[in-house]
Amino acid sequence: MKTRSNREIRRDQIVGxxxxxxxxxxxxxxxxxxxxxxxxxxxxxxxxxxxxxGELILALSESIWLLVVGLFISTVIGxxxxxxxxxxxxxxxxxxxxxxxxxxxxxxxxxxLVLVWFGFGFPGRVIVVVLAAVVPIMFSVASGxxxxxxxxxxxxxxxxxxxELALLFRVRVRAALPVLLAGLxxxxxxxxxxMAVAETYLRLGGIGGLIxxxxxxxxxxxxxxxxxxxxxxxxxxxxxxGRLERRFxxx
Amino acid sequence: xxxxxxxxxWLPLLSLVVVLGGWEVVGRSxxxxxxxxxxxxxxxxxxxxxxxxLAAAAKITMQALFLGYLLAVVVGIPFGIIMGIFDRFGxxxxxxxxxxxxxxxVVVVPLIVVWFGIGFEARLFLVFFWAAIAIxxxxxxxxxxxxxxxxxxxxxxxxNRMQMARHVLIPGAIPFVLAGLRIxxxxxxxxxxxxxxFLQIVGLGGIITQGSSDLLPAKMLCAVVVIASMGTIxxxxxxxxxxxxxxxxxxx
Numbered sequence: 001m002k003t004r005s006n007r008e009i010r011r012d013q014i015v016g017x018x019x020x021x022x023x024x025x026x027x028x029x030x031x032x033x034x035x036x037x038x039x040x041x042x043x044x045x046x047x048x049x050x051x052x053x054g055e056l057i058l059a060l061s062e063s064i065w066l067l068v069v070g071l072f073i074s075t076v077i078g079x080x081x082x083x084x085x086x087x088x089x090x091x092x093x094x095x096x097x098x099x100x101x102x103x104x105x106x107x108x109x110x111x112x113l114v115l116v117w118f119g120f121g122f123p124g125r126v127i128v129v130v131l132a133a134v135v136p137i138m139f140s141v142a143s144g145x146x147x148x149x150x151x152x153x154x155x156x157x158x159x160x161x162x163x164e165l166a167l168l169f170r171v172r173v174r175a176a177l178p179v180l181l182a183g184l185x186x187x188x189x190x191x192x193x194x195m196a197v198a199e200t201y202l203r204l205g206g207i208g209g210l211i212x213x214x215x216x217x218x219x220x221x222x223x224x225x226x227x228x229x230x231x232x233x234x235x236x237x238x239x240x241x242g243r244l245e246r247r248f249x250x251x
Numbered sequence: 252x253x254x255x256x257x258x259x260x261w262l263p264l265l266s267l268v269v270v271l272g273g274w275e276v277v278g279r280s281x282x283x284x285x286x287x288x289x290x291x292x293x294x295x296x297x298x299x300x301x302x303x304x305l306a307a308a309a310k311i312t313m314q315a316l317f318l319g320y321l322l323a324v325v326v327g328i329p330f331g332i333i334m335g336i337f338d339r340f341g342x343x344x345x346x347x348x349x350x351x352x353x354x355x356x357v358v359v360v361p362l363i364v365v366w367f368g369i370g371f372e373a374r375l376f377l378v379f380f381w382a383a384i385a386i387x388x389x390x391x392x393x394x395x396x397x398x399x400x401x402x403x404x405x406x407x408x409x410x411n412r413m414q415m416a417r418h419v420l421i422p423g424a425i426p427f428v429l430a431g432l433r434i435x436x437x438x439x440x441x442x443x444x445x446x447x448x449f450l451q452i453v454g455l456g457g458i459i460t461q462g463s464s465d466l467l468p469a470k471m472l473c474a475v476v477v478i479a480s481m482g483t484i485x486x487x488x489x490x491x492x493x494x495x496x497x498x499x500x501x502x503x
Contacts, residue, residue: 230354
């Protein structure tokens with residue numbers, strides 16, 4: 001099959017977006033039902049309103065802060081647990097089955113429990129994000145550190161790197177970096193979902209809370225206008241990590 | 252895999268004893284309105300099985316899950332093939348599917364209420380749409396990434412279009428389709444639970460919401476355990492299928 005150049009694809013996609021938006025606008029005007037399908041111009045107006053009033057920026061910054069804290073804690077916990085699982089058979093059996101089960105459980109099903117235990121505040125929301133994001137990080141760290149880069153370790157030793165901890169951070173982690181970043185990318189995607197789940201369920205602040213409150217007012221144009229930046233946020237974070245991943249792909 | 256991960260008999264057992272024992276001890280020492288030990292959860296599970304509550308809820312969940320997933324397979328695979336063959340069409344559509352796919356579904360719930368209400372149709376859509384996207388995007392990828400070496404060989408043996416499809420293109424796409432089926436199933440399970448927790452409070456997801464508002468943590472945990480095991484079984488089965496056909500992918 002012939003492959004088309006990136007420029008051709010890009011051009012087609014831009015034309016596609018224009019056609020898509022035009023069809024949307026015409027359909028929406030034809031239906032003339034703001035509740036079911038607001039027109040593109042109405043959504044833009046709502047977006048502008050959210051932007052001007054500062055509501056959107058406040059909500060987005062709250063969400064991003066939640067995501068950053070949650071992903072940071074997930075990385076720390078995931079790294080420690082992953083390193084343990086990679087190095088010790090006991091740790092593997094003590095942790096892995098349960099974290100696999102956690103991975104298979106929809107985060108949303110755990111939210112009511114978290115809510116009961118940790119309350120409605122910021123800590124509860126962070127824990128939801130961590131529950132969503134920690135497992136991919138732990139698994140990627142475990143699989144990254146499991147493959148022993150023997151030759152690299154030997155070289156490092158002969159250059160005078162001493163001690164397991166120094167070897168871990170200076171050699172093993174760097175050798176495993178592509179795998180770790182892949183885990184982080186997966187975790188970020190799940191983290192965004194966790195963030196949205198926590199904010200929507202608890203109806204507190206952030207972009208999820210914004211969507212929920214406009215949803216319960218049945219202001220569909222504002223719902224669309226606030227979903228859009230959330231999607232963009234997720235896509236941006238994931239593709240940024242993906243780009244980093246390709247840069248460090250040195251294996 | 253190394254010896255490290257080969258299960259000995261006592262280690263998994265010890266692990267189970269330690270974790271369940273720890274849970275039991277912690278569970279008993281905490282306010283029963285907040286948490287439940289495993290013994291309590293098992294008791295509750297027996298009660299719910301005996302009363303038929305669990306079976307009724309599972310039936311509701313399964314109906315939406317299987318019908319939605321079936322629709323997703325029936326629609327998703329042909330659509331993916333079309334996207335793969337007409338690559339221009341696929342390229343234009345890709346960004347929208349990607350954007351929808353990476354939008355957390357809980358935030359789309361207000362829109363679904365407006366479009367489909369809160370009943371069965373809404374749950375069906377939550378299951379169907381996202382699973383269909385996963386399946387069709389992966390299928391399209393599979394159709395496009397036919398192995399050039401095999402295509403070359405088939406050409407040099409003057410295979411006609413049908414033979415090419417039968418012996419090269421379809422087998423080449425199967426690993427991708429299977430990956431799509433697995434990802435789609437994961438999405439489908441989450442979708443049905445979201446529908447049951449946020450829209451109409453029914454099914455297994457509904458038991459969680461109900462348990463949380465009635466302050467019955469044992470009931471909540473029962474539903475969580477059932478959902479988790481259901482999800483694990485379905486996804487593991489599809490995962491095994493996917494691995495079985497992995498070698499058909501070749502080195503891309």
